[in-house]
Amino acid sequence: MPELPEVETVRRTLELAIIGETIDHVVAIYPKLITTPLDDFLTQIKNQTILKLDRMGKYLIFLTNDYALIIHLRMEGKFFIKTDEPILKHEHVIFKFKSGKELRYHDVRKFGTITLLSKDSYLESYPLNKLALEPKDLKPDVLFNKLKSKSIEIKAALLDQHIISGLGNIYVDETLFRSHIHPTRPASSLTFEDVETILKSAIYVLEKATSLGGTTIRSYTSSLGVHGRFQNELMVHMKQGEPCPICQTPIIKMKVKGRGTYVCPNCQD
DNA sequence: CCCGTGCCCTGGCGGC
């Protein structure tokens, strides 16, 4: 479940390995992950050099001479650097560099997306054109104004990348716990102070998690075998039945917008 | 426009 801290960890790790590499060609073993027309994609990406790695919310952006390669890892996407090794079952797209190095996109659930857009218009194009700012860049009054007309639950709103970007299921639970706000509160019921608290909590949680290399739970580990350490800092996520670190009340698990959601029924209301 | 539902996909797990 790569969210902002995991994607940023991938960005930092990959940066060291592929900046300056020139793509000879791409092998699309499972081409459905590529959302732009395949023939164009395969032709345009040839001879492009990786100049910079960026990130917006949960999107990874490889900037080349002429293009922006935009990748969403979704649930389990990850990268590996290899050279002439057998292709594994879940390696779906292989970027072959002129140096002989290979960047392999690995995704058990095949949920990820790979999009190639022109470098001069990618910010104005789907999917980045509708992406909201991430917590550290979002002003409380802007978020408050977006939330005050929403009837949806606050957790659903915080998962909506058009409202605020970078948060996913894990970090929304942690953010709302630290904010003492229940995930099912209608977004419109939040005060300006509540919204300020949520933003401060989100910024803290995301920065702390990023500094620890993200969270490694279940099947997800970042690319290149990097294991995060934020799972040791989780307060409520995956803690069903365990005592709340503040009040000792057992953490409960519930469904919110179809997502597994962990709450302290005493601290959050 | 707003919001809820179903879909994509496969490994892992619970139940029998």
Place this chain on the structure above:
DNA sequence: TGCCGCCAGGGCACGG
């Protein structure tokens, strides 16, 4: 032990 069915979930298409 083996098999079946269901669950996990980010973001989009679709429909009311």
